[in-house]
Amino acid sequence: MPRIIIFLSLFITYAIYSVVVYSKGTMSISSSAFHESEKIRNGKELFQQYNCISCHQLYGLGGYLGPELTTAYSDPQRGELYMKAFLQAGGPRMPNFHFTKEEIDDIISYLKYVDTTAVTYKTRQIQ
Numbered sequence: 001m002p003r004i005i006i007f008l009s010l011f012i013t014y015a016i017y018s019v020v021v022y023s024k025g026t027m028s029i030s031s032s033a034f035h036e037s038e039k040i041r042n043g044k045e046l047f048q049q050y051n052c053i054s055c056h057q058l059y060g061l062g063g064y065l066g067p068e069l070t071t072a073y074s075d076p077q078r079g080e081l082y083m084k085a086f087l088q089a090g091g092p093r094m095p096n097f098h099f100t101k102e103e104i105d106d107i108i109s110y111l112k113y114v115d116t117t118a119v120t121y122k123t124r125q126i127q
C-alpha cells in the first residue's frame with residue numbers, strides 16, 4: 001500500500017513540474033538577465049549599420065585594423081571618455097562618422113553592455 005502512495009505523490013509532483021516548466025519556459029531568464037535597453041539596442045544597430053566589426057573585434061571576431069573593443073569600457077587604459085573622443089573625432093586611421101551626441105551615448109551603452117557580458121574573456125590568460 002505505501003508504494004502506491006509514493007508512486008502517486010511522485011507522479012503528481014512530476015505532472016505539476018512538467019506543467020510549470022512547459023508553460024513558463026525560459027522567458028523569465030531571458031527577460032531579466034539579458035534585458036537590452038533601448039539605448040543598447042540603438043547602439044548595437046549603429047555598430048552593425050556602420051560596420052564597425054570590419055575593423056574592430058568583439059569577442060575575438062572581426063577585423064584587425066582597429067583595436068579589440070570587447071573590454072575597452074573597463075580597460076583602465078581606455079574607458080568611456082577615451083572611446084568617446086574617437087567616436088567624436090575619429091583617429092589617424094579611424095574614420096569620423098559625424099555621430100550625434102545621442103548616437104555616441106548609445107554606442108557607448110552598447111560597448112558597456114558587451115563589456116559586462118565578457119566574463120570569461122576577462123578571466124582568460126593572454127599569453
Ligand code: HEC
Pocket residue numbers: 046047050051052053054055056065066067068069072078082083084086087090091092093094095097107
Ligand atoms: C576603417 C576601419 C575602422 C572602422 C570602420 C571603425 N574603426 Fe574604430 N578605430 C579604428 C582604428 C584604426 C582605431 C585606433 C585609432 C586610430 O588608429 O585611428 C580605432 C579606434 C576606435 C576606438 C578607440 C578605442 C581604442 O582602443 O583605441 C573606438 C571606441 C572605436 N574605434 C569605435 C568604433 C566604432 C563604434 C565604429 C563603428 C561606428 C568604428 N570604430 C569603426 C578603425 C576603424
